[in-house]
Amino acid sequence: MTSIARDELRTLFLFEKLTDEQLDWVTEHGEIEKYAEGTPILQEGDPATCFYVLLSGTLRMTRLVHGDELEMTRTDQRGAYCGATQFLMGQRGDQRYSASVHAVTDTEFLSLPAAELGEEFTSWFPMAAHLLEGMFLGRRNTDAVVGQRERLLALGALSAGLTHELNNPAAAAVRATSSLRERVAGMRQKLAMLARNDIDPNLLEQLVDVQEVLVKAVAGAPKLSAIQTSDLEDELSDWMEDHGVADGWDLAALFVPAGITTARLDEVNEAVGEAFLNPALRWLGYAVETESLMGEIEDATTRISTLLSAAKQYSQMGRAPYQWIDVHDGLDSTLIMLSGKLSHIAVIKEYDRSLPSIPAYAGELNQVWTNLVDNAVSAMKGTGTLTIRTSRENDRLMVEICDDGPGVPADLGQRIFEPFFTTKAVGEGTGLGLDISWRIVVNKHRGDLRLRSEPGDTRFQVLLPVTEEEEDQD
Numbered sequence: 063m064t065s066i067a068r069d070e071l072r073t074l075f076l077f078e079k080l081t082d083e084q085l086d087w088v089t090e091h092g093e094i095e096k097y098a099e100g101t102p103i104l105q106e107g108d109p110a111t112c113f114y115v116l117l118s119g120t121l122r123m124t125r126l127v128h129g130d131e132l133e134m135t136r137t138d139q140r141g142a143y144c145g146a147t148q149f150l151m152g153q154r155g156d157q158r159y160s161a162s163v164h165a166v167t168d169t170e171f172l173s174l175p176a177a178e179l180g181e182e183f184t185s186w187f188p189m190a191a192h193l194l195e196g197m198f199l200g201r202r203n204t205d206a207v208v209g210q211r212e213r214l215l216a217l218g219a220l221s222a223g224l225t226h227e228l229n230n231p232a233a234a235a236v237r238a239t240s241s242l243r244e245r246v247a248g249m250r251q252k253l254a255m256l257a258r259n260d261i262d263p264n265l266l267e268q269l270v271d272v273q274e275v276l277v278k279a280v281a282g283a284p285k286l287s288a289i290q291t292s293d294l295e296d297e298l299s300d301w302m303e304d305h306g307v308a309d310g311w312d313l314a315a316l317f318v319p320a321g322i323t324t325a326r327l328d329e330v331n332e333a334v335g336e337a338f339l340n341p342a343l344r345w346l347g348y349a350v351e352t353e354s355l356m357g358e359i360e361d362a363t364t365r366i367s368t369l370l371s372a373a374k375q376y377s378q379m380g381r382a383p384y385q386w387i388d389v390h391d392g393l394d395s396t397l398i399m400l401s402g403k404l405s406h407i408a409v410i411k412e413y414d415r416s417l418p419s420i421p422a423y424a425g426e427l428n429q430v431w432t433n434l435v436d437n438a439v440s441a442m443k444g445t446g447t448l449t450i451r452t453s454r455e456n457d458r459l460m461v462e463i464c465d466d467g468p469g470v471p472a473d474l475g476q477r478i479f480e481p482f483f484t485t486k487a488v489g490e491g492t493g494l495g496l497d498i499s500w501r502i503v504v505n506k507h508r509g510d511l512r513l514r515s516e517p518g519d520t521r522f523q524v525l526l527p528v529t530e531e532e533e534d535q536d
């Protein structure tokens with residue numbers, strides 16, 4: 063074990079103003095370590111036990127990012143330090159090396175035991191130790207708060223969008239089911255009534271046949287204008303009046319949307335005869351109604367399951383975070399999730415479906431789309447045209463989220479991408495939407511986030527590499 067001389071320590075900037083006793087402590091606890099060219103000195107992730115100061119040679123500091131070794135620094139500066147640099151944090155710090163260090167040339171280091179150095183430093187400079195510790199903890203807390211807010215924003219958008227969107231079809235299905243119960247009960251009674259009147263079994267059979275035909279017609283009935291509807295209703299109620307069916311008006315209102323014409327009514331009349339016409343038409347009325355109620359229930363429940371699968375796609379539940387994706391899937395599911403906010407907005411999709419799949423963090427990109435669409439909607443104050451366009455720019459795929467709102471004033475420029483920058487009222491915006499999007503697009507995907515804005519035409523352009531090599535970063 064070689065120790066270092068007091069005078070030599072004084073030449074290192076870290077130790078220049080220490081007292082003799084303090085320098086003696088360093089001499090006593092420090093050790094000179096030699097490493098041959100190319101050897102590892104410390105390994106990222108290992109318990110951080112030593113603080114190293116470079117005495118001679120060149121070191122290289124690297125970090126593993128998605129399996130790739132990324133060089134952070136390379137230096138031959140005497141006095142450069144590395145290793146357990148957070149020794150002041152004692153047991154509270156993340157006591158792991160945050161990077162690996164290699165000797166590029168033959169090197170010499172002074173190594174100090176981190177735990178003891180931490181204690182000693184605190185007793186030498188108590189105030190500095192408190193301040194530094196406050197800085198470490200403060201930064202960690204800010205990061206935690208920002209990260210939490212980030213997750214909450216995504217979760218908030220998802221659950222607010224979802225509950226709003228699920229509510230309508232669910233309520234519609236409940237309403238339709240209870241009407242259906244009433245109509246089915248009505249049908250049973252009409253059937254009993256027909257039976258009491260000794261209806262000829264053959265007639266009943268014919269009636270059932272007519273019912274089948276009508277019910278099938280319901281689904282394919284043409285969509286009518288208000289005027290057409292009221293004309294046809296008049297025609298049907300006149301017909302019923304002529305045939306002695308009292309209160310034919312409400313039946314007409316049921317039959318017209320189902321595509322039933324006077325010609326059909328003639329067929330029914332012929333099949334059952336005037337005596338049974340009234341209960342027969344009522345019974346058919348119920349059949350038409352139950353059919354359309356079942357159609358409503360089917361639409362509502364289909365909508366619910368479409369929403370749930372969009373939510374699943376949006377949140378990327380149960381899927382690998384990093385995968386090859388078609389960006390249009392995420393854009394579509396985001397638009398469905400946000401459809402509650404888009405009800406007064408014209409959404410134009412200009413998708414280039416020939417674009418290739420790209421390697422990406424799908425769930426995080428959905429957060430980007432959410433933030434950008436959310437901003438566009440609030441810039442347009444709820445009404446306007448939102449255009450989502452996809453295209454290719456050289457070896458990058460471009461997604462543009464465009465709105466026709468007032469635009470971003472030129473003097474704000476890049477500031478809008480800063481964390482906590484917002485022009486919204488207190489409580490309305492946190493100013494994190496674009497900061498989060500920037501980090502996801504630029505840092506995580508090695509892409510680019512650009513703004514082109516003039517009044518009435520604002521475009522946020524997200525560029526994403528289509529190949530993996532450029533993508534695979536922090």
Ligand SMILES: Nc1ncnc2c1ncn2[C@@H]1O[C@H](COP(=O)(O)OP(=O)(O)OP(=O)(O)O)[C@@H](O)[C@H]1O
Binds near residue numbers: 437441465491494
């Ligand atoms: N499409 C847009 N048109 C006009 N201004 C915009 C648009 N998008 C963003 N901005 C401006 O950029 C600012 C920052 O946006 P950012 O999304 O980061 O935060 P925010 O929307 O204010 O709050 P939140 O954290 O809720 O998203 C906005 O306050 C707004 O002034």
Ligand SMILES: [Mg+2]
Binds near residue numbers: 436495496
């Ligand atoms: Mg925003």
